[in-house]
Amino acid sequence: MTVGRPKKAFSARFHQIPIVNDNGIMLKEISIQIRCPLCKSEIVSTNGTRKTMKAREIIYQCKNPGCTPRTNTKRGKQFSVYTSYCFVRYTDDVIGELKDKIMHSSTTHTNIAIDYCLSPSSITNLLRKFEKYVKDVIGLDKLLFMKENEEALAIDETFIKIKGIDYYVIMATGYNSHKVLGLSVSSSRKEADLLKVLTEADHNVTSSLSVVSADAWGATQSMILNLGRPMTFIIHKHKKPYDKAVIWRIEYDNSNRIITQIGIKTDIFKKKGKREIRVTQEIIPLVQAPKQKRGRPKGSKNKTSPGATKVKKKKQKRGRKGIFEVFNIGTKYFARMDPYRNRIHLSPAVPPSVNKGLQDALNLFSHKHVQNNLSENKNSSIKTYITWNGPKTQESFDEHLHSGVIYDNNRDYINLEISHRFTSETICKQIYRSKMHHFL
Ligand SMILES: [Zn+2]
Numbered sequence: 001m002t003v004g005r006p007k008k009a010f011s012a013r014f015h016q017i018p019i020v021n022d023n024g025i026m027l028k029e030i031s032i033q034i035r036c037p038l039c040k041s042e043i044v045s046t047n048g049t050r051k052t053m054k055a056r057e058i059i060y061q062c063k064n065p066g067c068t069p070r071t072n073t074k075r076g077k078q079f080s081v082y083t084s085y086c087f088v089r090y091t092d093d094v095i096g097e098l099k100d101k102i103m104h105s106s107t108t109h110t111n112i113a114i115d116y117c118l119s120p121s122s123i124t125n126l127l128r129k130f131e132k133y134v135k136d137v138i139g140l141d142k143l144l145f146m147k148e149n150e151e152a153l154a155i156d157e158t159f160i161k162i163k164g165i166d167y168y169v170i171m172a173t174g175y176n177s178h179k180v181l182g183l184s185v186s187s188s189r190k191e192a193d194l195l196k197v198l199t200e201a202d203h204n205v206t207s208s209l210s211v212v213s214a215d216a217w218g219a220t221q222s223m224i225l226n227l228g229r230p231m232t233f234i235i236h237k238h239k240k241p242y243d244k245a246v247i248w249r250i251e252y253d254n255s256n257r258i259i260t261q262i263g264i265k266t267d268i269f270k271k272k273g274k275r276e277i278r279v280t281q282e283i284i285p286l287v288q289a290p291k292q293k294r295g296r297p298k299g300s301k302n303k304t305s306p307g308a309t310k311v312k313k314k315k316q317k318r319g320r321k322g323i324f325e326v327f328n329i330g331t332k333y334f335a336r337m338d339p340y341r342n343r344i345h346l347s348p349a350v351p352p353s354v355n356k357g358l359q360d361a362l363n364l365f366s367h368k369h370v371q372n373n374l375s376e377n378k379n380s381s382i383k384t385y386i387t388w389n390g391p392k393t394q395e396s397f398d399e400h401l402h403s404g405v406i407y408d409n410n411r412d413y414i415n416l417e418i419s420h421r422f423t424s425e426t427i428c429k430q431i432y433r434s435k436m437h438h439f440l
Helices: 068-072 085-104 109-115 120-138 191-203 218-226 321-329 352-365 394-409 424-434
Strands: 014-020 026-033 044-051 056-062 152-162 165-174 180-186 211-214 231-236 244-252 256-265 273-285 331-338 343-346
Touching (some): 026 085, 120 394, 152 180, 165 191, 191 218, 211 218, 244 321, 244 352, 273 352
Parallel strands (some): 211 231
Antiparallel strands (some): 014 026, 244 256, 256 273
């Protein structure tokens, strides 16, 4: 290479930038190769110095005869190390990385600020820019650009106080994609609020959602039952007893809803072996006598209405307390678990709906404890989005939440274009930290 040219003029040039710590002590120098920002050429030379705010800096000039502006003007492109090709490329990388960290909010802003030698307010400022971009350019109405292939989701809830008022954040996350498929911030968590989230999730998947895990909240149970379609519903309490969970397999025939409740230990799918389960089955006619008031219907003394035969008149408190009743009254069976082969063996006496319910749960929790949250390390996927220090209104929180989720869900399709000025010092420290500058 470079045969016949004076070697000295065209050997690669490096610029040393000292990295100093907070006390002004030099830690190390980073070495940036000087290449033309226009043509990326390594054929450069120095062309004097220029005085800047802080110090005097070296000016480089492109000496590549084929460089774009050369064809127009006679002079080669002039630039400093900070506007040179490699440095600019690094700046882009640093901003991209920072953008992911801030939007994903798995790290606190204070920690990001320390990492990047930035002030916490500049991190918040950047977050606002990112959120505004998502809101203005992408829009906040759709959680996903592309539908996901999902059958199972986890419904998580938490609440946040805004100006003294509690708001519920309800989030439905897919087990397969780990993406948020339904999301809502509302002042209540009634059946309708939960249904809204599930309906949104339904629209974001290619097939039909048939497995849901959730906490033992009565409104969630009613919502699942009233969907009117076969479902496996895995209920895991966030309170004692932690070692127990209940699976409801909900099926329908022409005129009945059949609810098979399966009481399990949460470690049932951890290892291979024989496990005890408890099962109850309840058949409820779909066409019930028009909502009966408590007590005896008007005009009937001892007769029961024909539609309501034998249905153990809904035990009033079926909600929260009733959930674990299956452990007391259920029929005892044994299931042979093989998480390695993803198989369950049950005796022929066990209703087939038990197998279906257990199998759906095994698909999600093979080798794991049964729990509602998707990640074992994190308390809940919801928590990663809750860190928030913006204006305290429901609208701004809602926007923050949606833009974060939309960014995460679609990050492969989103190319955030945000301009932000960083000091060259910040970038240099990141280049130093990443220890990648040798490869530039
Ligand atoms: Zn050039």
